Amino acid sequence: xxxxxxxxxxxxxxxxxxxxxxxxxxxxxxxxxxxxxxxxxxxxxxxxxxxxxxxxxxxxxxxxxxxxxxxxxxxxxxxxxxxxxxxxxxxxxxxxxxxxxxxxxxxxxxxxxxxxxxxxxxxxxxxxxxxxxxxxxxxxxxxxxxxxxxxxxxxxxxxxxxxxxxxxxxxxxxxxxxxxxxxxxxxxxxxxxxxxxxxxxxxxxxxxxxxxxxxxxxxxxxxxxxxxxxxxxxxxxxxxxxxxxxxxxxxxxxxxxxxxxxxxxxxxxxxxxxxxxxxxxxxxxxxxxxxxxxxxxxxxxxxxxxx
Amino acid sequence: xxxxxxxxxxxxxxxxxxxxxxxxxxxxxxxxxxxxxxxxxxxxxxxxxxxxxxxxxxxxxxxxxxxxxxxxxxxxxxxxxxxxxxxxxxxxxxxxxxxxxxxxxxxxxxxxxxxxxxxxxxxxxxxxxxxxxxxxxxxxxxxxxxxxxxxxxxxxxxxxxxxxxxxxxxxxxxxxxxxxxxxxxxxxxxxxxxxxxxxxxxxxxxxxxxxxxxxxxxxxxxxxxxxxxxxxxxxxxxxxxxxxxxxxxxxxxxxxxxxxxxxxxxxxxxxxxxxxxxxxxxxxxxxxxxxxxxxxxxxxxxxxxx
Numbered sequence: 346x347x348x349x350x351x352x353x354x355x356x357x358x359x360x361x362x363x364x365x366x367x368x369x370x371x372x373x374x375x376x377x378x379x380x381x382x383x384x385x386x387x388x389x390x391x392x393x394x395x396x397x398x399x400x401x402x403x404x405x406x407x408x409x410x411x412x413x414x415x416x417x418x419x420x421x422x423x424x425x426x427x428x429x430x431x432x433x434x435x436x437x438x439x440x441x442x443x444x445x446x447x448x449x450x451x452x453x454x455x456x457x458x459x460x461x462x463x464x465x466x467x468x469x470x471x472x473x474x475x476x477x478x479x480x481x482x483x484x485x486x487x488x489x490x491x492x493x494x495x496x497x498x499x500x501x502x503x504x505x506x507x508x509x510x511x512x513x514x515x516x517x518x519x520x521x522x523x524x525x526x527x528x529x530x531x532x533x534x535x536x537x538x539x540x541x542x543x544x545x546x547x548x549x550x551x552x553x554x555x556x557x558x559x560x561x562x563x564x565x566x567x568x569x570x571x572x573x574x575x576x577x578x579x580x581x582x583x584x585x586x587x588x589x590x591x592x593x594x595x596x597x598x599x600x601x602x603x604x605x606x607x608x609x610x611x612x613x614x615x616x617x618x619x620x621x622x623x624x625x626x627x628x629x630x631x632x633x634x635x636x637x638x639x640x641x642x643x644x645x646x647x648x649x650x651x652x
Numbered sequence: 653x654x655x656x657x658x659x660x661x662x663x664x665x666x667x668x669x670x671x672x673x674x675x676x677x678x679x680x681x682x683x684x685x686x687x688x689x690x691x692x693x694x695x696x697x698x699x700x701x702x703x704x705x706x707x708x709x710x711x712x713x714x715x716x717x718x719x720x721x722x723x724x725x726x727x728x729x730x731x732x733x734x735x736x737x738x739x740x741x742x743x744x745x746x747x748x749x750x751x752x753x754x755x756x757x758x759x760x761x762x763x764x765x766x767x768x769x770x771x772x773x774x775x776x777x778x779x780x781x782x783x784x785x786x787x788x789x790x791x792x793x794x795x796x797x798x799x800x801x802x803x804x805x806x807x808x809x810x811x812x813x814x815x816x817x818x819x820x821x822x823x824x825x826x827x828x829x830x831x832x833x834x835x836x837x838x839x840x841x842x843x844x845x846x847x848x849x850x851x852x853x854x855x856x857x858x859x860x861x862x863x864x865x866x867x868x869x870x871x872x873x874x875x876x877x878x879x880x881x882x883x884x885x886x887x888x889x890x891x892x893x894x895x896x897x898x899x900x901x902x903x904x905x906x907x908x909x910x911x912x913x914x915x916x917x918x919x920x921x922x923x924x925x926x927x928x929x930x931x932x933x934x935x936x937x938x939x940x941x942x943x944x945x946x947x948x949x950x951x952x953x954x955x956x957x958x
Contacts, residue, residue: 542951641862649851
């Protein structure tokens with residue numbers, strides 16, 4: 346029985362989890378900034394868009410100000426994962442910890458800081474944060490959860506059921522890797538190209554008619570990613586190219602966070618996304634020249650922030 | 653002898669102003685930038701930096717004003733070659749036309765309108781400071797040779813090379829100018845877009861091991877395309893790339909393509925990496941990395957239109 350949850354990192358995704366979970370139990374929020382926690386405690390959390398409601402949450406910037414929850418969902422960006430996990434070290438030994446970061450390897454990073462039961466997650470939902478206490482729910486696509494390193498599947502199903510009860514889309518899968526890798530290949534191909542070109546995820550990414558059309562590169566990246574997945578013994582849940590085409594047909598073009606990161610000259614999630622794919626390629630002896638090239642380019646772009 | 657510079661930007665101006673120093677050469681310049689043309693006609697064309705000269709040049713934006721010329725030197729950005737030569741071709745019915753542009757494919761475009769074509773590669777560089785005034789940044793050699801499908805006679809190539817050399821722009825006439833041309837194309841295609849996509853100077857690109865490997869990957873594809881055509885490079889682009897990265901040389905140089913991207917100007921990517929991909933396809937040589945870079949820079953250009 347899950348009575349309380351704590352969402353770590355109240356960006357758009359974290360805010361969506363926290364607000365919805367407040368409808369089915371005690372919803373705690375661990376923020377990075379004390380002012381953010383204070384605003385959430387004072388004003389609650391407003392959801393607009395696909396759902397419309399106000400939620401009461403209990404927030405803090407210091408985990409010692411929060412009671413131990415049954416489930417922790419770490420919803421920081423990949424770049425904020427390490428400090429978030431470090432802040433939980435030595436605490437809340439009975440909690441299950443869910444990671445929903447993009448890419449691969451979030452579970453290992455969390456594991457280095459504690460022996461919690463871990464649940465792997467990928468989420469396709471999206472939102473826009475309008476303020477510290479207001480998030481717009483944009484895409485009600487699901488969160489998929491799977492056991493990691495021996496966590497019983499029943500526990501994963503409980504968390505998925507709780508998310509569904511809270512009004513979000515969620516599903517428990519006995520093996521998350523097929524879904525995780527589908528999204529990994531999608532992100533490694535789309536987010537990097539968006540970051541380097543400045544283009545949001547629009548029709549350019551599916552155009553293949555002429556020589557220099559970007560869709561040809563995106564397809565090449567995805568084919569390379571699929572070869573790495575095959576070598577790693579992962580059968581993909583969805584075809585990344587179909588995900589790509591479908592996403593570009595939505596009304597408004599999505600700005601991948603990696604594009605927003607380079608525009609704001611922030612570190613990107615490249616290491617857990619393309620970096621992870623390139624490491625897997627090396628591990629399994631597969632050539633991945635295109636992903637290797639884009640990894641180098643985005644890392645170099647980060648370097649260009651400082652003279 | 654009468655020479656018309658077609659496209660009198662930085663590189664065109666270096667040729668125009670220097671050639672105008674010669675008593676036996678009459679220099680015309682065709683350029684669409686009115687202010688630049690007016691300034692040249694009023695006060696002459698001034699170079700400063702690596703050399704300080706003022707050349708008396710007849711400039712015009714109206715191709716109909718051009719007299720019959722012995723030589724044309726096309727120095728537009730590569731994407732403007734076709735329209736520039738189409739407009740001016742009537743001046744070269746009895747003459748030969750050389751290109752000193754970047755990239756691959758300029759000779760082919762010129763040959764659609766002119767019968768005697770000279771393949772060329774030049775290394776001097778500069779930038780336009782103000783109308784009628786160009787900064788001459790680097791001196792360097794120029795190589796000219798016949799364009800094989802529609803060649804200018806060797807004596808004509810030598811005559812133009814001799815005039816350039818006497819004007820202070822050391823120029824060699826060679827039977828096969830493809831080696832120097834591809835050497836420069838491979839150099840530019842392997843380094844300029846990397847600077848443009850990352851924002852890093854040439855030196856910082858070269859000292860980043862992952863980027864340096866990518867540069868080598870791009871160079872290797874270019875070399876394979878060159879080898880498939882039976883062309884011999886006159887120098888190894890790898891060595892030139894590392895040489896240019898030295899602190900006293902071009903370490904801090906922002907590639908012209910990076911300058912283009914920062915100013916949101918269309919780049920010459922179609923004639924660099926795009927040229928390597930096209931010639932690779934013709935000769936059955938795969939060029940996936942150059943194709944990737946081509947698509948990325950094209951995507952970047954597209955993003956400015958959103």
